[in-house]
Amino acid sequence: MVNNISFSILKKTRRIFLLVLVFLSLVSSLRAETNYLKLGEQELSLGNLEQAKQYFLQVKPPLTDEDLDFLRARLILAKLYFNEHEFTLAKKQCEQILKYYPQNLETQNLLKAIKNEEKRFFQRFLDNGKKYLPALLKGTVMTLTLVLFTMLVSPLGGLVIALGRISRFLPLSLFCWFIIWMFRGTPLLLQLFFIYYGLPALGITLKPLTAAFWGLGLNYSAYLAEIIRAGIQSIDAGQMEAAKALGMTYGQAMRRIIIPQTYKRIMPPIGNEFIALIKDTALVSTIAMVELMRSADQLFNTYFDVTVLILAGIIYLLLTTVFTLTFEKIERKVGAYEQR
Amino acid sequence: MNKDNQVLVELKNITKRFGEVVAIDKVNLKVHKGEKVAIIGPSGSGKSTLLRTINFLEKIDEGQIFFEGKEVGYVFKRNKRVLDKPKKICALRSEIGMVFQHFHLFPHLTVIENVMEGPRTVLKKNKQEAKSIALDMLKKVGLLDKKNVYPACLSGGQKQRVAIARALAMKPKLMLFDEPTSALDPELVGEVFEAIKKLAQEGMTMIIVTHQMGFAREMADRVIFMEHGRFLLEAKSKEFFSSSLENPRIKSFLQKILD
Ligand SMILES: Nc1ncnc2c1ncn2[C@@H]1O[C@H](COP(=O)(O)OP(=O)(O)O)[C@@H](O)[C@H]1O
Ligand SMILES: [Mg+2]
Numbered sequence: 001m002v003n004n005i006s007f008s009i010l011k012k013t014r015r016i017f018l019l020v021l022v023f024l025s026l027v028s029s030l031r032a033e034t035n036y037l038k039l040g041e042q043e044l045s046l047g048n049l050e051q052a053k054q055y056f057l058q059v060k061p062p063l064t065d066e067d068l069d070f071l072r073a074r075l076i077l078a079k080l081y082f083n084e085h086e087f088t089l090a091k092k093q094c095e096q097i098l099k100y101y102p103q104n105l106e107t108q109n110l111l112k113a114i115k116n117e118e119k120r121f122f123q124r125f126l127d128n129g130k131k132y133l134p135a136l137l138k139g140t141v142m143t144l145t146l147v148l149f150t151m152l153v154s155p156l157g158g159l160v161i162a163l164g165r166i167s168r169f170l171p172l173s174l175f176c177w178f179i180i181w182m183f184r185g186t187p188l189l190l191q192l193f194f195i196y197y198g199l200p201a202l203g204i205t206l207k208p209l210t211a212a213f214w215g216l217g218l219n220y221s222a223y224l225a226e227i228i229r230a231g232i233q234s235i236d237a238g239q240m241e242a243a244k245a246l247g248m249t250y251g252q253a254m255r256r257i258i259i260p261q262t263y264k265r266i267m268p269p270i271g272n273e274f275i276a277l278i279k280d281t282a283l284v285s286t287i288a289m290v291e292l293m294r295s296a297d298q299l300f301n302t303y304f305d306v307t308v309l310i311l312a313g314i315i316y317l318l319l320t321t322v323f324t325l326t327f328e329k330i331e332r333k334v335g336a337y338e339q340r
Numbered sequence: 341m342n343k344d345n346q347v348l349v350e351l352k353n354i355t356k357r358f359g360e361v362v363a364i365d366k367v368n369l370k371v372h373k374g375e376k377v378a379i380i381g382p383s384g385s386g387k388s389t390l391l392r393t394i395n396f397l398e399k400i401d402e403g404q405i406f407f408e409g410k411e412v413g414y415v416f417k418r419n420k421r422v423l424d425k426p427k428k429i430c431a432l433r434s435e436i437g438m439v440f441q442h443f444h445l446f447p448h449l450t451v452i453e454n455v456m457e458g459p460r461t462v463l464k465k466n467k468q469e470a471k472s473i474a475l476d477m478l479k480k481v482g483l484l485d486k487k488n489v490y491p492a493c494l495s496g497g498q499k500q501r502v503a504i505a506r507a508l509a510m511k512p513k514l515m516l517f518d519e520p521t522s523a524l525d526p527e528l529v530g531e532v533f534e535a536i537k538k539l540a541q542e543g544m545t546m547i548i549v550t551h552q553m554g555f556a557r558e559m560a561d562r563v564i565f566m567e568h569g570r571f572l573l574e575a576k577s578k579e580f581f582s583s584s585l586e587n588p589r590i591k592s593f594l595q596k597i598l599d
Contacts, residue, residue: 242444242503245395246458246510247434249426256461260448 037069044076053077062100071101078110087118128307132299136308139295140315146281146291147319150216151274157217158224163254165229176225183222189283191215196287212284220277227269231262264335271327278319292316347409348373348514348545349394354403356389356569363389364400365569371514371547376540378556378577379549381566382593387549390566391516394547395436396429407432408513434462437507441519443499445491451502452478452487458510470509477505481535497528501535508539515539517548521555533559551597557581565590 040055059073074097081090094111097104164176183191196211206214235258243253285294296312299305349371356364363386371377379387392398394405396413401421405413412432414421423429446454455474459465465473478484481501491499500520507515517536521529533555540546540559550556556563556577563580565573565587573590575583584590 236444238440238442238444239446241397242438242440242446244397245433245436245438245440246506247430247432247462248458249430252461256457257446261446 037073040073040076049080053080071097071104071107075107075110078107078114082110082114082117085117085121087114087121090114091118125307128303128305129311132303132305132308132311135295135299136292136311136315139290139292140319142289142291143278143281143293143319146212146216146284146289147274147278149213150220150277150281153213153217154220154224155228155270157221158228159259161221161225162228162232165225166232179218180222180225183219184226188215188219188280189286191219192283192287208284208288211287212281212289215284215287216277216281220273223273224270227266227273228262231266232258234265235261264331267327267331267334271324271331274323274327275320278323279316346373347371348375348407350406351390351394352404352406354393354400354405356386356393356398356400362569364393366403367569367571369564369571371545373513373545374543375545375562376560377547378560378563379547379566380551380553380556380563380593381572385566386569387566388518389569391438391518391547391549394514394516395433395438396423397438399423407435430462434458434510435513437510437512437515439500439503439507439515439517439520441522443491443496443503443523445499445502445506447491450488450490451483451494454491454502455506455509458506462510473509474505477509478502480508480538481505482531495528496524497531500524500532504532504535504539513545515544515546517546517550519549519551521550521552553594553598565593 036055036058040052040059043049043052043055056073056077059070062068062070074093078090078093078097081087081093091111091114094107094114097107098111101107161176161179164172165180167173167176192211192215195215196206196208199206199211232254239257239261240253243257244250248256281291282293285291285297290298292312292315296308299308347370349369351367351369353366353368354364355362355366365386367390369377369390379390381387389398393400399421400414404411407413413424413429415424416422446457449457452471452474455477456467456470459470459473460467463470475484475487478487481504483498483501483505486494486498486502491502494502504520520536521532524532529552533552536546536548537559548556548560557580560577563575563577564571565580565584567589573580573583573587584594
């Protein structure tokens with residue numbers, strides 16, 4: 001009996017103790033909320049926007065309908081974001097307020113205003129984009145011209161230099177080594193400057209486009225020459241022997257047997273070079289060529305609008321993506337015989 | 341002279357050096373039309389080099405090479421021996437078929453394209469002609485059903501038979517085989533030997549380097565034992581084995597490879 005009574009008393013006191021704890025924690029949390037709102041407003045009046053935002057974010061969701069601290073804090077926050085054109089963040093704050101105070105008119109109106117403004121901002125981006133696009137596209141056509149020209153010329157130039165490099169005729173081999181050494185060992189920018197600004201001093205004056213063609217063509221031929229040479233030398237010597245044993249000349253063996261086998265191996269590094277090429281064409285903007293980079297530069301200097309740079313970036317990305325995908329397709333095709 | 345007794349290829353006193361190494365040391369060899377010669381000998385004795393001098397894949401330092409009675413392959417410029425014009429060398433090579441130990445099929449071409457390549461590129465045959473030649477040759481080596489696959493999916497024995505077909509498509513007057521079965525699993529050796537034997541029965545002139553003594557005895561008219569770039573023994577295949585017993589070097593070599 002005695003045991004039983006003492007046990008029930010113990011149980012009761014524990015319950016009371018727990019209740020007191022919950023109450024205390026509630027009171028303290030309520031006090032903390034009021035503090036954060038006040039703190040935030042204080043910082044705001046002092047002009048410490050970031051600190052104020054931090055405090056407002058700490059304000060806890062309301063426990064009762066009468067508690068309006070959360071509403072006030074988050075509304076200020078939403079307006080701050082709105083003024084900073086942080087539309088997504090502002091919208092998120094409004095949506096949180098409406099979760100607890102679905103009827104609040106001020107918040108609803110603010111949300112509408114945000115959505116409106118957001119649309120206008122995007123519209124402005126599009127409108128400005130439309131304004132810049134013709135000039136940028138014109139530049140893109142020039143960039144593509146340079147890229148396609150170099151893509152056509154440099155594999156041929158590279159092949160010729162590579163064959164010269166592996167020739168047993170020493171002067172030719174040395175000459176090709178020299179070309180590769182020079183064009184791979186100096187910046188493309190320097191080469192372009194030399195061809196466009198330097199050659200006139202030697203009595204050779206070239207139009208910007210001609211100079212750009214020469215610079216890019218020679219530079220990329222030199223790079224591809226090394227890739228092609230490595231590709232040719234990676235083919236088993238037995239292939240050349242078998243071709244010769246059939247009675248093929250060196251040229252026939254190269255054309256029919258050796259070079260076709262290099263395609264699979266040289267395609268990935270050549271693809272890499274061509275991606276670099278798309279970006280490298282931007283360098284010719286320094287020799288009075290108006291291509292994509294130069295067009296973007298001119299527009300940016302007129303309007304000081306970051307939209308121009310974003311658009312130019314998007315166009316470059318589109319170009320590199322298309323070329324990457326195309327090359328992957330070609331790679332898969334030329335390597336087919338090793339999978340069967 | 342009887343037509344069958346015409347000398348097809350003759351090596352006179354040829355020497356080939358690689359720097360200090362004398363790979364071929366004043367060798368003389370006559371091969372008659374329709375004759376089959378087997379060359380055996382330890383590794384590094386110069387067997388491959390000898391075959392390769394015959395189709396000018398290796399340039400000799402001294403001596404003369406005759407093909408169908410004419411001296412061929414080299415001219416002298418300012419007292420220096422140089423290979424004849426590429427056109428002439430290529431023409432000579434196109435009359436000599438060669439089969440390598442490691443096949444060297446063209447991996448980017450299908451089986452039939454491999455066999456058509458010589459007739460197309462070297463003999464300038466049109467596609468139709470080249471194709472019909474290639475089909476004939478593939479039939480001969482029993483690989484018609486593989487004509488459209490790539491070499492990568494053939495067994496070693498099949499690869500070597502395609503290589504034989506590829507050489508035969510040039511209608512060569514002489515066939516050189518450099519250890520045609522050495523790279524094969526034992527169970528694949530037979531099919532390649534069958535193809536070569538068939539060729540022998542058709543009267544093809546051939547020189548074959550091999551370690552397979554049984555095959556050499558069965559197929560060859562003459563067997564040559566080579567060591568240090570020289571012919572240590574040259575005998576009719578029927579007499580080769582009894583003669584070889586007299587030479588302790590050859591005897592021990594034969595014992596080693598027969599084990
Ligand atoms: N391309 C080469 N360069 C240098 N030495 C070589 C070359 N080819 C063969 N040799 C040497 O010539 C000798 C004969 O070689 P090889 O004809 O391949 O012998 P086998 O075919 O009988 O094994 C060997 O000593 C070998 O090392
Ligand atoms: Mg050998």
